[in-house]
Amino acid sequence: MQNNTQNTSSGMSLIVKTVARILAGMIMLYGIYIVAHGHLTPGGGFAGGVIIAGSFILLYLAYGATAADSDKRKWYASLCESLGIFGFWIVAILGLVFGTYFLFNIFAKGTPFHLFSAGIIPVCNVAIGVEVAGALVGIFITFAAVKLLERK
């Protein structure tokens, strides 16, 4: 996937590949925007995470199933998933550790309608975003691999 810009053997046509290559980063940026503004605008961790996953899935679709089918990628996706949800767990038990309640909002709440506000909610959103992105990419890679198996 890295340098095979001239490789037309697998995946879709050159136009789709080029456009996917250029746009994937921007799609991911938009996903991160949705995640980061989860406490201010509609959207949030899940919606943004799906968009982030969409940027990778777009690339995999454009470059064909062979690009997606790799144990390393699957492992990275699964790592993202586990670490994201584990981050959420850490944030959640911080409240318990500091002697109050599970999922207690321990951070400063800041001014409403600013990016740094609402305490743990943006942090949780980021964790959920990472988790959802990893999970969806993992699901996609798994199904893509199954399709390959069938073709053989």
Added chain:
Amino acid sequence: MIHYLLGILLFVIGLYGVLVKRNLFKIIIGLIIMEYATFLLFALVGFREHGTAPIQPGVAGKVFVDPLPQALVLTAIVIGLGTTALIAGLAVRIYEKYGTLDIRKIKKLKG
């Protein structure tokens, strides 16, 4: 009242799909219709006539749409995504093993 009936009608359509259809993926689609019928019903339960979005500060005396169902429906959708991914994975693996999607031909288990 009408939205309750329509939601339950959609639910029953999904249930019909699950019970009657013989193709694995049609059964899955039936399940999804059932799930989404409940989500739709839930979202509609929170609806208020002439209600506005419940995020503006300092608007007294206005009718707000009930925000709780929206948040919960989102949660339920995420759960639905998980179940759907799992069951689709199972169906694909069954297809690999049996070479068919017809549930009448997939019966190694009796009873």
Added chain:
Amino acid sequence: MEGIAMRYFVLFLFAFVMWLILTWPADWQHIIVGVIVSIIVMVLFGRLAVVGEVKMFDPKRWAWFIVYLVVFIWECIKANLDVAYRVIHPRMPIKPGIVKVKTNLKSDIARTFLANTITMTPGTLSVDVDGDELYIHWIYVRDETVEGATKYIVGRFERFLAKVFE
């Protein structure tokens, strides 16, 4: 190696500008987060997204890009009128077909722009790209030979795109 670094930097700039557009009006919180986000995007997609990064900083190319836009809009208006004429005309004088054309453009991005330009111009639609050959669906096939079709369809844009991207 310097080329690669430049490539990353170009993507970073793109991402940051995009972030500012999304979050406008930007205060310092947005800018801090924007830098971090742009770095993330840069690291993940930097190697992939931009090829031919140095050309970005050539003002002549930007000027040609504007010229290309003007030409494109002009051709677009002409093609619109043409298609509208064919639709409104009682006998509907259309002669649809798929023709093969050749292009001299070498880089991926130039070919992509060419194909997309052809698609966006009413009456023509690029179906597939195979090496330096494009397959175009044409609403009124004026010329079935490769050379003739190339002159009609590709020739309008190719010069400007070559100036911009090659």
Added chain:
Amino acid sequence: MVNSIPLFVVIPLGCAFILPVIGRRWERAGDLFANLVTVTLLGLAIWSVRFIRETTVYHVGGWGAVNGIPIGIYLVRDGLSIFMLVVVNLIAFVATLYSINYMEYFTDKTKYYTLFMLMLAGMNGVILTGDFFNLYVFIEIAAIASYALVAFGTEAEELEAAFKYQVMGSVGSGFILLGIILLYSYTGTLNMADVGRVILDKGASNLVWFVNVLFIVGFGLKAAVVPFHMWLPDAHPSAPAPISAMLSGVLIESIGVYPLTRIMYNVIGFDGVLSNILIVLAIISMMIGGLLALWQWDYKRLLAYSSISQVGYILLGIGLGTPLGLLGALFHLFNHSAFKGLLFLDSGSIVYSVGTRDLREMGELDRRMPITSKTNLVAAMSIAGVPPFNGFWSKLIIIIACIQAGRYGVAGWAILGSILTFAYILKAERYAFYGKAGRDVADVKESPPFMCIALIILAVICVVAGLMLLPNVRETILFPVVNTLTSGTEYIWRVLR
């Protein structure tokens, strides 16, 4: 200490999330962490027994009540919750101990433990939660993990069973969610206690009756009560043995019977019609489960049908609604977890050593596998209701409760059910351990040490659990649990306070 309440959910969740990361390089991480977690949880659960007379409410995130209206998620720990926590975590502990050796069979132990921990977190959450939507979420967590665990072997039959299980389970979840939504539209709140309060104020309309039916169907599907039992005999035998023990022993009770009981008794309010419905369902389950079990030659399948029959007993006691009936039901629930868990683990040992589940191919195992056969004998005596063992006492209590309530016919059915139980378990014993071997069993060895330890623990529990009925013990342990149910909708005031 209030803060111990969320730990039942938090600890297994944390273990489930971190295991995939560290388990990739470190194969044994799963064994170590999972067993640590279950030991900790069992300790916490037993330690919590001292609070069995209290109702403690935990406000997740510190979101308490505003003007008396609960706005956050409540976790409620009362007698019934503590009792269920002990049962679930006990079986979970034994199952993880057993898995150390048994799961060498399978490829990916780390994933297995991850799913196991998720399932455990889901079950503990169901038991503790005081919020309807939270209940649905935890049921789904436990259920999804169990679907994946049933399919864990990825052989053709396992996949088919898992598919069937998941279709039925999803339909059940759909019914449960629909019921919750309708309750929300009627009461405008999701907190169980608050829902109960609003229903008390507004009175139970037809909608509440409709919701009752939805809940009986939904939770009935989860608990495999007879008209909705089709998935269980496929799903439970297909899973790995420790998971079969978990599914049959505690999952169907904690995500099927327990929420139904809680909602019927403490939220909506129990009455005669519900009682009759439950008793009819219970008798059908008892009879059909027992009769079908008689026909089976697959040992695990026989045990699965027996689970349906035993859940019928539990439902019968709950349906009676008298204090004695409830006592019998809860005690039988505990006993069923212990002996059905033990029977499934024994069947796992046989599969591990002999490599078959067919009763006709077993035999003469009493000399080859002494520990397995002795523990299996204990479990079989328990389930069949032979006097000194625990199963006898719980069945006796249920039958006496039937007679006390004046339902002689029901008592007759219950006695018939226990005769059926005796018949099919005798058949299994006879063919598996004492009959002539259907194949060469000369090289069959006893199972590895951790499996044997797990078996012995459960066997000891089967023997001594009858002691819970001793006068002083039952007053400290069982009576407060029964009280949480018999006090009915007082639950509302204890939670809202």
